[in-house]
Amino acid sequence: MSGRHYLEVWDVAKSFKGTNVMLGMDFRVDRGELVSLLGPSGCGKSTLLRIIAGLLNADDGSVVLDGRDITHLPAHKRNVSVVFQNYALFPHLTVAENVAFGLRARGIAKSATSDPVKEVLSLVRMSDYADRPITALSGGQQQRVAVARALVVDPDLLLLDEPFSALDRKLRETMQVELKALLRDRGITAIFVTHDQEEAMGVSDRIAVMNAGKIEQFAAPSTLYAQPETPFVMDFVGLSVRITGRVTATQSGMATIDTAYGPVQARTEVGVGGTVLMCVRPELVSIDGGENTISVVLEDVMVLGSKTMLHGRASGEDRILCELPGIRTGLSRGETATLGWALEDTLVYEVTP
Amino acid sequence: MSSRVDRIGLLAVPGLAFLALVYALPLLMLLAKSIQTPDGLSFAEYSAFFADDYNMRVLMRTLRVAGLTTLLALLIAYPTAFAMNRAKGPWLTVFLVAMVLPMSLGVVVKAFAWSILFRANGFLNTMLQWIGLTEKPVRMLFTETALVVGAANVFLPFMVLPIYAVIRQMDSRLPEAAASLGAGPFFRFFNVTLPLSLPGVVAGSAFTFSMAISMYVIPSLIVGERQQTMSMLIARSFLYLRNEPLGATISAVLLAIAVFVVIFSSWLARRLGARQ
C-alpha cells in the first residue's frame, strides 16, 4: 500500500479542548498534482494543512511524504513550504532577504544565496524589487514574494493557505493563471486551501470538498460539478435547484417523486415513501419543456448580461432557479412559467425528514 | 475649512505655554546658571567638575548602576513578556496585577521595603542562613548589588510592558513561516522573534535607563550617603552645601545624559521602525 502515492495522510485525528475537529482523515495526493481542500470556515481544511506542514501535531494517525514517515518531524525538518494567508512575510527584512531566508536557515552562506534568489525573483517577475522593504509592496507583489520565498528552497510539497483571498477579483484571476503555470512548469506538488469554489476549480486537478472534519468528495472539478455525491457538495459547488419531495412509486430504478410543484421522474434506489432532495443545475433548466416539468410563478427575473436568471416562487427550504444564456426579454415577475429539464440531469439524494 | 484647522491648533497653546514657562524655561535658566560666574560666562565649573576624581567616580558609578539595573531588568523582563503573552485567563490577571500594582505604588514605599529586606537581620539574611548558604549575616544594605537589585525591582514593570506590547502585536505566523522554511528554534529566535521584539526592548531599556540614572529615593534608602550618585550630589550641593553653581553644573551633566538617552533611543526606534 505504502509508496503508491506521493503524499499519504493516514487516519489522522485532531481535537481541540475535547472537541473532535477531525477523525479518521485519509487523504492521498500524487506527485505533481495540484489539489485543493475546499470547504466552509471551520471544516478542518486549515487544520489538515497545518498537520501536513508540521505546524500542528496530530493526535493520531500518520503523514507520509514520498515514502518517508514525517508524522513526528518538526516543521523545519520537513522541507514542506507554506504560502500563508496574508503571506506572513518578515517585515524587518527586504524582499531579497525574505526570499533568502529559507536558504540561510538551511545554513547556506549569504554569498551563495544571491544566485538562486535572483533566479526565483525573476521567475515571479519581482527582480526589480529585490532591495525594497516588504511594506512598500502591493498585495499582488507580496504574494509573488511569498511564492518565491516558498519555492526557492525547492520544497518537496507546497502548501498554500487561502493564497488569493487578500487580492481583488481581477488580480486574483491573473495570479491564479500565473501561479498554476509556474507550479506546472516546475512539476511541484501543491495543496491549496480555499473556501472559494471558483478558485478551487480554476487551479486544481482534483478538489477535496470538506465538511465538519471529513472529506465529502475528492474528485476532478468536472466530476464534482456534474456528479456531486452529497447534497453538501451539490450545494457548496455551484448553484442548484433544490426541491424536497417524497417517492410515491418506483418501477425498474425509475421513481416518481411527489413535490409541491407536481410530480417529477428520477433514477434512484430510494424506495417508496422515502424523503428525497431533488437537485438540478440551473443552467440545465430551460423554459422550452423537458422530460421533467414544473409550473412556477416567477418571483424575479435578473438580467445579468451574459445570462438571465429566473427565480421561481418556492416554499420552505426549496429553491427554484433557471439560468438562460444571454439576455432574455419578454419574461417578467408574476408570470407563470413552465420550467423543464432532462431526466439524466435530475439528481436525487435521500434525506432524513 | 482652513480656519477650523488653524483654530484647532490654538488648543495646544495653554498646555504648551505652561510647559514652556514652568518646565523648559527653568531648565534653560539652570543651564545658563552653570556657565555663569562672577567674571562672565565660562565653562570653569565644568572643567572643575570633570577634573575632580570624586565627581568622576560618582558619574561612573551612576552610569554603571543604571546600566546594570537596565540589564538585570531586561534579563528578567524579556522572558517574562513571552510568558505573559501566552498566559490566559486567571494567569494573565496575575501577571497584570503583578505589573500594575507595584507600578502604582510609590517609590518611597518600595525602596523602604527593600531597605528592610537587605538589613543584616532582615528577611533575606534569615532566608540565606536558613537555607544554609551562609553562617553569618551577609552585609547587603549599603552595597551596589543591593542598589541594582532594588532599582531593577522598581523599574521592572516599565521594562516588561513595552516588550509585552510589541510581542502581543507580533504576527504569530511569522515564526511558523520561518519554521516551514526550515528554520530551527535558534535560527527562528535570532532571525525573526528577536529582531521583531527589538522596538519594545529599546523603549523599555531607554525608559529604565533614564529613570535609573536620575533615581534619588532608592539609593538614598538602600546605599545611603556612603556611595553617592549624581542625583544625590545634586541634592547635597543645593540642600546642604548651598553651592548652587556646582549643583547647576551636575544638573546640566545629568540633564545632558538624559537628553542624549531620549534622542538616541528615539533615533534607534525610528531606525528599527523604518525597517518594519
Place this chain on the structure above:
Amino acid sequence: MTQTDQIFRVLSWIIGLFCIAFLMLPIFITLAASFTSSSVYTLPPPEWSLRWYASLGRRNGLWDAVVLSLNLAFISTVISLVLGTLASIAVTRGNFRGREAIATFTVSPLMMPGLVVGVALLQFFREIGLRDAYWSLLLGHIVITLPFVMRTLLASMSAFDFSLIDAARTLGLSYPKAIFKVLVPNLAPAYLTSGLFAFLASMDNYPISIFLTDARNKTLPIKMLQYLEEQPDPSLAAMSSGLILLAVIVLAFGARTVGLNRMIQG
C-alpha cells in the same frame, strides 16, 4: 512544537513566575513588617500586633502631609486632564508643522531627571518672586502629571474616529459640545487610566517636591523620608501599608471600570 521550543517555553514560565514573586516581594514584606509587635524590623515578626497602626495617629504632621498630597494630586491631575485634552486634540487634529515635536516635548518630562527639574523650578520660582510653597508645589505637580495624561490621550485620540464629531455636529451640537458629549465619553478609559496614573505619580513624587516645600507644606513622601531619618520604627511600614491599600482600591476601581489590560496600555 519541538523540544527546544518546549524548553524555551518552560524557561520563560519559570522566569515569569519568578518575576511575579520578585515584584510582589516588597509589598508582602511591607505588609508583614507593619503587623509586628517588635519595635525593630525583624522578619518574620515575633508576634503580630496592630500597635504601629495605632501609633500613626500620634505622628506629628502626618495627617497634614496626607491632606496636602491628596490635594495636590487631585487638583494637578484635573488641570492636566483639561490642558492635556486641548493639546492632544490640537496635535491629533491640527494641520500645522511640528506636531511630532510638540508631542515629544509634552511627554518628555517623564524621562527627565526629577531632581534637576525640581532644582530648576526652585530657582525659577525664586527668580520670579513666587514664595508661596503651595503654589510652587501645585505648578510643579502639573509638570509631573501632564506628561502622563498626554502620553495616554495622544495614543487613544489618534485611534479615535473623529468623523463621530462631525456626525454629532450635523446632528446639531457645536464643536466644543460635540467634544464634550462624544469624544470625552468615548475616551473614558483613557481618561480614567491616565488620570489614575497621574494621580499616583503626584502622590509619590519626591525629587521635585523636595525643592519646593517649606516647613509647613510637606508632602507625604517627604514626610515619610523625614520620619525614616528621625525615628525609623515599623510605623513607617504601617504608613506604607496604608498607601498599598490606597493603590489596591484605585486599581480595583480601574480594573472594574476599564479592565487591567487597557490600563497597561496607558
